[in-house]
Amino acid sequence: MKLFFRFFLFAIPIATVLCASQSFAQVVEDFKPSSVNQPGSEFPQVNSEGRVRTQILAPDANYVQLDIGGVKYDLTKDENGLWTGESAPQDPGFHYYQLNIDGASVPDPGSMFFYGACRYGSGVEVPAPDQDIFALKEVSHGQVHEILFPSESTNSQRRAFVYTPPGYDQESPEQYPVLYLQHGYCENETSWPRQGRANLIMDNLIAEGKAKPFIIVMTYGMTNDIEFGGLRNFDIKPFETVLTDELIPFVDANFRTLANQENRAMAGLSMGGMETKMITLNRPDVFSYYGLFSGGIYKPEEIEDHKNLKLVFISCGSKEHPDGVKNAVTNLQQAGFNAESYISEGTAHEFHTWRRSLHQLAQLLFK
Incomplete structure (x- = not known):
């Protein structure tokens, strides 16, 4: 069983936790709301590249990050305290994610909640060519x-x-x-x-x-x-x-x-x-x-x-x-x-x- 456990430990992706800035060049601006959003929620959104964009109002926060696929992406704050940012392209299909607000990991209120990664939290659907x-x-x-x-x-x-x-x-x-x-x-x-x-x-x-x-x-x-x-x-x-x-x-x-x-x-x-x-x-x-x-x-x-x-x-x-x-x-x-x-x-x-x-x-x- 030693060989088996080397490869199959978790149902969540195993990745080194990194921090990425939002300095992506030429992001395609065709974002649409995810199919698993809360009713009426415009965010999170996904574009044709598979990037996930999220947005949250947190005027008193010092920093906010999108944590998806084991990587954290910095969000940018506007003058009204609205934080917005997106990830690198993700694989097609369903992904667990969360927001990190001043060090606290919390669900995104725009997403429906799913049990995964040992908690009830957020999920996003990146459209797949065979989602039919x-x-x-x-x-x-x-x-x-x-x-x-x-x-x-x-x-x-x-x-x-x-x-x-x-x-x-x-x-x-x-x-x-x-x-x-x-x-x-x-x-x-x-x-x-x-x-x-x-x-x-x-x-x-x-x-x-x-x-x-x-x-x-x-x-x-x-x-x-x-x-x-x-x-x-x-x-x-x-x-x-x-x-x-x-x-x-x-x-x-x-x-x-x-x-x-x-x-x-x-x-x-x-x-x-x-x-x-x-x-x-x-x-x-x-x-x-x-x-x-x-x-x-x-x-x-x-x-x-x-x-x-x-x-x-x-x-x-x-x-x-x-x-x-x-x-x-x-x-x-x-x-x-x-x-x-x-x-x-x-x-x-x-x-x-x-x-x-x-x-x-x-x-x-x-x-």
Whole structure:
């Protein structure tokens, strides 16, 4: 596991924290409000280069910075105390960010709030050329249900979100396969339905006839507190118990599932990929489809005794370690496994990589 942890620790970008001035030359002035702004908020804005511009009224502040992608950019104050500035171009897709006002990191009141980077904070959407995959379209839509399930092992009621595909609520005895989909470190069970747009990705694929309808279950993947940088100390056993012995039986009892290994998948991003790998290695009898999004690899010898394994899917961004992913999948294929790789072009360790990964994996599941 040492090699694994060297590359896959966080769901937030790992970058050296720098400070950048706003002395950009020839900034293209075609900024438009982000699609995830608070209603009526003009800022933050994004231009065609992918630069993020933010603005806040703080007349008593001495300095204000935009903190995005691990880099801080100075904002400029006008005579009315209005601070404005923009970042360097960002990759397409969703990004967490915050404002730094006189040393205090705070959310931007212009943005909707999202849980990521170990806090509720701001997010911005940089338009992507393929954002159509999660666009809200005039198609039949599934439902995202918020559920509470009892966990005897943690002595608590735990929360999960369950996506049911279009047609599920009709009077029908049809049963569905299930994907258990995990978030990354410093995120939670809201991350896939909100930042990831998992439900819209599925609605669109089903409407296009590209994916078989299935249920998706998304729950919180932490059962013990881990300090930042201490993920090596994470013990998978408590969460494995929650998932396999408590959540799965609850879902099978309360939703119309095909309750067997053949119709059950697990996948996750970053830390969720780590959890997926560890649980599928420990409990090969539970799942028959495995998916790692920027979350490690499988070696042939690790899964050589996994019976009824139908698919191994491994992905990452082109700015991560694509050769490692491709080589791992080649090795699996040569060993006789049904394995697929996917590289998200032009993205790194970020949510658009993982949206694209889900979009690809969903078309391969339960066929």
